[in-house]
Amino acid sequence: MDAIVSEELRKRYRTVQALDGVSFAVRDGEVFGLLGPNGAGKSTTVRVLTTLTRADSGRAFVAGQDVAAHPARVRRAIGYVAQDSGVDWEATGRENLLLQGRIHGMSGASLRARVEELLDLVGLKEAADRVARGYSGGMKRRLDIAIGLVHKPKVLFLDEPTTGLDPEARAAMWVEVERLARAESLTILLTTHYLEEADRLAERVAIVSKGKVVVEGTPEQLKRDLRGESVSVELAEQNGRAADAERIVASIGSEVKVDGQLLRARVPNGAQAIPVILGALDDAGIAVASVTTARPSLDDVYLHYTGRDFASEDEAGR
């Protein structure tokens, strides 16, 4: 079953068409990334799915419930970590968690045990009884995530979980999210405008541009769909066998280019192609100094599907 289904969501804010027919589906138990520059419609999509705002048209289901028809049921099933921290600054970490648990109908020893468990999970045990005002950005973010998890939701929404964090805290957060996805057996919808974040965390991604999903798939698929990877073979000796090598490589890959001792070719899958290429060259008695593969990045994917460079569009969206 799909944990999240979004069908043709549209939403207009005055002059801005924030969503222009957003459709995608998230499978039960997967980490799904909505990837796109600022202003692409990621956060609006999340606000519709978390019942914070209503779409003008289209339908959406979260944990099997229609978000427009049964918002209260959806709210009970989801955890939401907004782009902007929702931590109550004047309350301690523990108080923040206890209140959220009570709102979700938890109480007594089971609530206290859950709060302890989460404080441990996100590494805030030491700071639990300090007022959150004094927390670092990374600590507030971790508390946000714990708040979103108190009631053991089926689906967790993480809207730009690492925006505003320094690189060190970001790397720590990635480890954290990976661990949570495993420990809590959650479906996670993650939005991000960091390509490497989607690549690292999401099992599948949808690229959002101008209020639409332009492509959906695993990061691997999307990159592979760009006609594979490039393989570079450096020959060991300059003995006039480059032409033979070129013929051999051309039988395996495509778009072969020769530059002195260096051969470049495009192959659908580098990991499969390399042993074949090396075997064929070896059979022909051609020695190889090194082989490297360069894979298309999500950057290339983004460029391919939107016709725009990710970094420049992200700047424009700010």
Place this chain on the structure above:
Amino acid sequence: MIVQTLRHTGWMIVRQARNLMREPIWIAMMVIQPLIWLLLYGQLFSRVPQLRGSASTYIEFLTPGIVCMNAFFGGMWSGMAMISDLDRHVIDRFLASPASRVAIVLSQVVRAGITAVLQALLLLAIGYALGVRVHGGAAGWLLVVAASALLAMVFAGFSHGIALLMRREASMIATANFVGLPLMFLSTILLTQERMPGWIRSVSRFNPVNWGVEAARNAVVVGGEWWTSGQFLLFLLAAAAVTTGFATWSFRAYQRSI
């Protein structure tokens, strides 16, 4: 449904009260400010016997007035807490959870009422030390406390309605000042009705601040006129329902704007 709303309201009040208790300056202001008003105004006008009507001393006349003034200013400024919650995205966090929508607003209004009750008791105690006796006895004390609670809630509802529409501190401060001070001077907080110009006397009849002041003063100075006071309390209750309704409506407008 109602049980859940009340329960959520209770937790939200606990949250706000606890957060306020962590602000030592807020506690100091809550205690010191009404005290300063009482002593300063008490001194300032003590030589003008015409102001106090049938009260035996000006401080006796003034104490119920200051209790109400304090309650209504407290309510008027209480929307600042909502703006801070909006800025910190705490409200959005609650909205994505099963938190009762009514409780989010109602808790703020009730919290303002509770604060006003505590301040009223404090002021009456200080007044007692300064020789002010509540002629209405225990019922009088109760009536003063009820008037201040209702008055705070009337203006807390208004304040939160404004806060949720404007969502900016600067606009909130401007509105509170723009509305607050005229309402204070269009009331009998500082002087008796007989000493007011006729038009102010007429206008003051429709001023909720004045309803509270008149009821509280009946309890302290007169020790009677219960029926009149009861009517004023009913007016205040109705006004509190209206302004809380306004705040709830503003909250819906905010939700639609997200």
